[in-house]
Amino acid sequence: MMKRETCKVLVIGAGPGGYVCAIRAGQLGLDTIVVEEKTPGGTCLNVGCIPSKALIHAAEEFHIATRFAAPNDLGITASAPEIDLGQTMAWKDGIVKRLTGGVGGLLKKAKVRTVYGRANLIDGKTVDVDSPDGPVRISAENIVIATGSRPQAIPTLPFGGDILSSTEALSLTRVPGRLSIVGGGYIGLEIGTAMAKLGAKVTVVEAASRILPQYDADLTRPVLKRLEHLGVTVLADARADGHSDGVLTVTTAEGQTAIPSDKNLVTVGRAPVTDGFGLEGLGLTMTGRFVDVDAQCRTSMQGVYAIGDVTGDPMLAHRAMAQGTLVAEVIAGESRSWDKRAIPAVCFTDPEIVTVGSLPDGSTNQAVAMFPFAGNGRAMTLGRDDGFVRVVFDKTTELVTGIQAVGVGVSEMAGEFALALEMAATVTDIAETIHAHPTLGETVQEAALKGLGRALHI
């Protein structure tokens, strides 16, 4: 006989959006169940943000050690390093386990029940789960769809064997000799850069005219320069036609070329998970591939909410988390509405890129002030002074509408950038805020001062 459960809030998927939603709902005293097919934490913790950052860190450490095996500015001598990538992956898996275990504990602390198994929507109030303890039918007053996204496949290069998605690439136990990457977005470049630092011969195949095409050329130039320095080949305006016998066939403006590659990583984007769990049966209104939601993350069906990657771009964990919090509070009867001014986006490339708010668009009312890390003492002491901070603001009101940066370690500035936009800061607000010396953050203040026509260190 099928076991029956009831709850006030049923969250499908325990990724960053889903587990945050469930915890917040639990905090608010709502009887909450979260259904997870695999491990709590979703893509982000298990096969995304966290594992890739672990790999990037290990690769950078190895790369530094490699530098010390040759004559260098710092005068450090070391013998040639070696890496046991299997050990690196075990270390990474330890971090992942710690984090996912932590999420499980947080859910428990918030009195959220976790049901493992694949969810299947019966209707807008009922979900069946084939849990390891047998089938469960859950009746819920509210359902939150937080099923996330999966790597987008391309027909010419179906996943499997030597064709890897980011998930497999983050579990490699040996560094591939030759790695080709199809798709020069941030996921491909993050993994590609790490692999290049670990010694792989990396080729990036990008269909657009340059890598990271959603950013302007000023922001991506330092990254491109670094890739060249690391010996990564970048093929722009290129199309991958197929892979066989260790050779990737690519069509460029010059014609077809064969790129020998042991592994091929396909990172052409991510697709929302909207199939395989009965979502089609609800007949929700869609926006393209995504579930259509309003400012309260409500779908077209009463009592059914959607958050995170299934609701569209930007597919970012922190957006999903904010939506998860919002939905829990909406269900609890609080007056909430999506009114975020800024969703920061970070590329953990080398150097890193952070963007918040509007990019320069050439409009007459927009002013742009840029300050290079070449004028920053801290950047020099870190041995990397490439990149800059850029403040985009309204000429009339001085209102800051966007801040971007490219440089080593700039990901940690994302908070200041987002705060400035949420607080509706003006250029003067930033310029008049003391930024600690000597830090990379001084560059933000200098960029603002430059916007006011009074930069000091340039």
Place this chain on the structure above:
Amino acid sequence: MAISEIRIPDVGEGVAQVELVEWQVKPGDTVREDDVLAAVMTDKATVEIPSLFTGTVVELGAEVGETVAVGSTLLTIEHDGEGNTAAPAQEAEPPAPEPAPAPSVQPVEATKPAPAKSGAATQAVGSVGSVGSARAPRAEGGQPLASPSVRKRARDGGIDLRQVAGTGPAGRISHDDLDAVFERGPGAAPQGPASRRREGGEDIRVIGLRRKISDRMSLANTRIPHITVIEEIDVTAVEDLRAAMNADKGDKPKLTMLPFIAAALARAVQTHPEMNAHFDDDAGVVHRSNPVHIGIATMTDNGLIVPVLRHAEALGPFAAAAEIARLADAARTGKATRHELTGSTITITSLGPLGALATTPIINHPEVAILGVNKMSVRPMWDGQQFVPRKMMNISASFDHRVVDGWDAASFVALMKKLLENPAMIFMESE
């Protein structure tokens, strides 16, 4: 320059302390001689305290709602000439009025404020005039500029921030701007959907007249066991008489119903002197009064005030009407003197067209009776053969049951009914 104190003046009638109900100035304000500095309230009257000097307010001596003794310092003022304070106060460096902050840096060409567009700026709800100024109106359709905490507070309070003009840089909406909207109360800014839940509330300090009313109502209702008698009265005859007298009034003021009721009351207490009295319950004495001083409960913007129609027993209807009108006006404009607000021996409370079918009036302590006048309406009445339209009005009278028995209360109300239904009896000498 010197610093002088302005003290609470003796407002007379043996008043030893007053309640500060309003400041008209704040530290740093420039005042001229005779400008009003503050309002204080005695037992019943509000008294404005004028400045004795032309100068700058240095310090305030009390907070609104505080009870202060006559002769204590109200505030200190810096002015030309000799001061009246002790030396230390004069030695103190007087704080100069703060100059307007001058911008230390010339804005670059690109950041000069744009000229305000008239439409957008004036339509916005929260423009606060002189208090700060938005550098430029927000672009049509733009998101309101406000920090997340301001946005959350606005949403919780049902305020649509798109309708609120910010006074901060770039038109940023601050908590202060939001405070201003909340202070203006409901309707100040368009609300979100009506179905939204509202949280929180508002604390209103009970001070000044409201505190007096509160104290007196508590006193009356806790000490006096009330008995209320309600009776209906056919006022067709007195209304006919009133219409005839108004038609013939010449320059005299228009008669309302109230002078007739006052006259009937003055007449009725001749038969029932126990109703026109003060009960000193501490001493255990009822002081019956020969004069009939009728308190007329009057609604003002600030609350209930009861001016006194003195010697109602000696006033004709027109004289009573003129006096009632004068008293009501004095009460509403705050000009009523202490004499005009004290000494009543019995009270009438009337809400006119809002008078309802019946009320349970609370006695004006230490009196023993209060007459509530209810709404008049035309009702069908049975005259023995048929229903006839009659102008009917109820009265609701409360009595101090400690000294007025139910029998007496009922007799008194019955007499009021007889007098008002046969108005000629009001104006004829009793046997």
